[in-house]
Amino acid sequence: MRLPESEYDSNPTSPDFHPQASSSSLSPSPKANGHVANGYGNAINGSSKPPRSPVARVELPGAAIYDDSYIDREEYIRLVIQSLRDIGYIESAATLEAESGYVMETSRVAEFRRCILEGTWNEAEHALERLGVAEDDGLWEARFLISQQKYLEYLEAGKTALALHVLRNELAPLHTDPEQLHPLSSLIMCTDVADLRQKAGWDGAHFSSRRRLLVNLQSYIPSSLMIPPRRFVTLLDQARLHQISQCIYHNAPLTSRHFSLYADHTCDTDLFPRITTTILQVHSDEVWSLEWSHNGKFLATASKDKSVIIWSVGVYHPFAVGCLAWSLDDTILLSSSEQYIKMWNTESGICIRTIEAHTETVSALAWVPDGSGFISGSQDRKINLWGSDGKQRDSWGITAIRITDLAVTPDFTRLVAVGESAKDPTLPTPRGDSNTASTASRNGNNNPTPSAPRTPEHLMILSVSLGGQLTSVKISSDSQYALVNHAPDEIHLWDLFTGRLARKYTGQRQGRHIIRSCFGGVDGNFVVSGSEDGNVYVWHRDRAILLDVLTGHGSGSVNSVAWNPMNSQMFASCSDDFTIRLWEPLGGGADGESSSRLAHRMADDREHESEASGKGKGKSREPWVGEASCEHE
Structure with missing residues (x-):
């Protein structure tokens, strides 16, 4: 909107305005009541009058800022005036109003x-x-x-x-x-x-x-x-988000170091974790599962050789070990073996408690988001809720599926469980109210189906039935998406808010084995999965583009992958070839701690701890391998 000519003569000259000074040398007026943002201060709300001549109004032809542009000059200038006021350049904003003839807002506004x-x-x-x-x-x-x-x-x-x-x-x-x-x-x-x-x-x-x-x-x-x-900033943020959506390898935090207004954003593909920097070779049989601690400093692996290794503390089971779960403070590690659940003190390697409440293999363990306890799921079709002390607090009773995996959303509103249909004509009638846990089973259709097993009050239930075999589930950090491995040869991304399939990822091989996938990257931008062909597959999450097929593991399946929660440029994979591989960018990651630095720091920490205890032999023989172990009784 144009500033009327009559206002020029009625506006007093600002005492801080110097007509011969450049824009950068103009001194901003004092802030009104300490407020300048968004034009909210009294002194910058239309009450800061443009200076009298010598600033002359500039008349330009056309309504657009450039001959070949669709951007309206008046809108553009008014947004520039608003931005100048927001960041404190009050006199510059007033000068621009005088020179352009446009005002940010009328006196009525x-x-x-x-x-x-x-x-x-x-x-x-x-x-x-x-x-x-x-x-x-x-x-x-x-x-x-x-x-x-x-x-x-x-x-x-x-x-x-x-x-x-x-x-x-x-x-x-x-x-x-x-x-x-x-x-x-x-x-x-x-x-x-x-x-x-x-x-x-x-x-x-x-x-x-x-x-x-x-x-x-x-x-x-x-x-x-x-x-x-802050309309101009909003437009710049929208442009930045668009550029991120076009950068399929985007894996950088939102800081000024990674974004500039001078050039379009793109991530260097050399900074993507695709190189094996460390190979961990201690297990004597197939490695089935692995999980990073929440602080990203330790990695737990579970193997068919009946051992769990926390790099660097080893613990043992009488049977092959299936799944793992770290407590929120990383002091307790849960592991399962057949129908047993073990709770381990991660500092001492001592087994705190052995739990036997299921009658078949425990296939899933997950801590609840507030750290007050954990949930177990089993092939016996039971889901149990446990306190952090290992005592049972509640149970969902008998479900309609033989559970292969489960997860709780970070916002603590949904439980997602996947598995195979029990196909049992004697299934009991579900108990409880209309609330249900989010389950995906093998009933052969893609429609949400009601299921109401008894649940704790704080969890909602939404049951979705799918065809095919479902082997694992992971939840996105915003609680919106569930990543489900779906044999044969597909990974599904389910929108939990709408109950609909959002994406499919294909290329990997999964037919007979349990493969566990994960989200990865600074914003969960990637989907990563192992495969029965011995490779690791990486997709862009939102565009479902296959970005890389990473080779290096030997023969047999790559069974599980896990992205380091504190280092967006490091993830781990484990395989039937008895090894665990750490993947990083060429030359190490740009953020977080590289595997070599982490390995040596962990070794130094253990040496320091042992010296402090008077033993003096705490340094491990290999940097990522611990000496402490505990036999299963």
């Missing part, structure tokens, strides 16, 4: 903004009407938001009578659904300010609530009148 931020609510409603917001544009909804803020501020100030007046005479007439008013009316009973803020999800009049109100009111005012906050 500035007045409305001031009324909201200063809490002059009657004036705010009048200012809203002067902006031309009509009933069709949501005038009543906007008034409701203003009255709600007024109501909460009266309660905060202890003015209960005034708050009650607002509730009865302003909020109630504006809202047709009494059920929506009930939570607000119940706030009158709050005993103190902290209780009020907690129940209302509101931080008070003198914090950020008025600014959030202004953002919420923005949706009712045309953006051409009132520009959304």
Whole structure:
């Protein structure tokens, strides 16, 4: 919007403006009340007047910023003015307004903004009407938001009578659904300010609530009148996200070191983990499973040779070891062997407890996200919930599938279990309410099917039945996706929010063996899987493009892969060739700790610990191999 010519003569010259100075030498005006962001400060909201001549208005031909561009000059200049004000270049913004003839916002918008931020609510409603917001544009909804803020501020100030007046005479007439008013009316009973803020999800009049109100009111005012906050930055963020989506090898954290406005973003493929930097050769038989500790410093592996090795602590079972799970603080490692579950102290290698509650092979172990316990699943069709002390707390009873794997979403709302249909005509009728755990079974259709085994109250149930054999499941860090290995020769990505198949990944070989895949990379951008052909396969998660087939393992299946949770450029794989391989970029990773550095540090740590204990022989013979072990009784 153009600045009227008449305003030039009426605007006082800023005392800080020097016409001969360059833009970078202009001194910004003092911040109003400490606020400049988004044009919210009093001194920068249309009240900071452009300087009088010698700044002359520049008239340019056309409406676009370039002859071959579709970008409107007025919109562009107004966004630049907003950005300059946001970051504190107040005089530069005023100069640009004078030179271009465009203003960021009219005096009416500035007045409305001031009324909201200063809490002059009657004036705010009048200012809203002067902006031309009509009933069709949501005038009543906007008034409701203003009255709600007024109501909460009266309660905060202890003015209960005034708050009650607002509730009865302003909020109630504006809202047709009494059920929506009930939570607000119940706030009158709050005993103190902290209780009020907690129940209302509101931080008070003198914090950020008025600014959030202004953002919420923005949706009712045309953006051409009132520009959304930080609009230029939003556009740049959108451009960055688009560039990331086009970079199929993207594996860099969101820092200024990895992103520049001067050039389009692309990740160097040499920084992708595709080179074997370490081979761990201690197991004497097929290695079936592996898991990183949460701190990324230790790797646990389980083998057909009846051993679990925490590099560097070894523990032993009487049978081949199937699955592993670290506690959240990495002090306890769970392992399963046949129908037994063992809890190990990872520092001493001592078996804390042996649990025998299943009647068939325990096929899945998972700690719950709050660390209060863990869940076990078995081929006996049972899912049990255990406390962190190893005592059983609950059970789902008999499920409809012989469980091969399970996982709990990080937000602790869903349990996802996969397996084969029990095909038992004597299956008991499921017990409990309509809540169910997310399960995928082998019933031969792709439609969500109801299943209601008894569950703890905090877990939802959503049952999905699939054809084929399902061998493993992993959950994305945002709790939205489940990655399911689906024999033969497919990996499925399921959207847990919609209950629909989102992607398929193909190329690997899986027919007879249990293969465990994982998400990987800085944002879970990749899907990684072993294969019965002895290779490791890597896909781009969202585009389902096969990026690499990594060779190096010997004959037999690559059974499991695991990405280091603290190093986005390192993952591990284990194989029937008795080995574990660590994969990193050529020359080592750009972030985190390389395997060689980690190996030597771990060895030095163990030597230091042994010397401190008086033994003096703690350094391992090989850097990644520990000496401590404990026999199964």
